[in-house]
Amino acid sequence: MNKVIGLKKLAAEIEHCADCKKDSTGKMVFGEGDPDAKIMFVGEAPGKNEAETGRPFIGRSGKYLRSLIRNILNLNEKDVYITSPVKYLPKRGTPSKKQIDTARPFFMKQLTIIKPKVIVLLGKTAVAAVLNQDISILKEHGSLIDQNNKIYFITLHPAAAIRFAKFRSTIASDFDALKIITAKLGWGSESE
Ligand code: URA
Numbered sequence: 001m002n003k004v005i006g007l008k009k010l011a012a013e014i015e016h017c018a019d020c021k022k023d024s025t026g027k028m029v030f031g032e033g034d035p036d037a038k039i040m041f042v043g044e045a046p047g048k049n050e051a052e053t054g055r056p057f058i059g060r061s062g063k064y065l066r067s068l069i070r071n072i073l074n075l076n077e078k079d080v081y082i083t084s085p086v087k088y089l090p091k092r093g094t095p096s097k098k099q100i101d102t103a104r105p106f107f108m109k110q111l112t113i114i115k116p117k118v119i120v121l122l123g124k125t126a127v128a129a130v131l132n133q134d135i136s137i138l139k140e141h142g143s144l145i146d147q148n149n150k151i152y153f154i155t156l157h158p159a160a161a162i163r164f165a166k167f168r169s170t171i172a173s174d175f176d177a178l179k180i181i182t183a184k185l186g187w188g189s190e191s192e
Helices: 003-015 048-053 060-071 097-114 124-131 158-163 165-184
Strands: 039-042 081-083 118-122 144-147 150-155
Touching: 003 097, 039 097, 039 124, 060 081, 060 158, 060 165, 081 097, 097 124, 118 124, 118 165, 124 150, 150 165, 158 165
Parallel strands: 039 081, 039 118, 118 150
Antiparallel strands: 144 150
């Protein structure tokens, strides 16, 4: 099946999932970018701005993430895919384990349709949703997991770097490492 049609069908499935909306509010935020993207950025759940507009990562942390993609990776936002495993804004802000577990099968379908080569896991929820692991991001950030012909790269959620300035150099150096990986795969530009 054509990827665009597959993604549309999946979005409609999520719209019809009552459990996905439980204890949540606002519009569904499915994700955006190139359905053929080789790299996917995975966050946590929509924030207020995203739930109002239906677009992922458009608030403060989103602008920061998009600047890292452009300025460090030298990639165009339109050529990557940006999404979050949890598609609705949880009323309590951070998604619960139940909300992550409910979202997981839908997110996995999205991953199977897009088939990115590199999956950037932005924070603890992304790791919990995609790898089903409970890890310490501060210990594991910068790690790369090469599994099933995919590369998972763990880093901080950009909101952490917005909240605590000391994490800005941490996330930037993770993106420097990510750039080396994408350059080895022949994407983006190695020249500054
Ligand atoms: N944080 C996320 O994890 N996802 C968004 O779309 C916005 C903020």
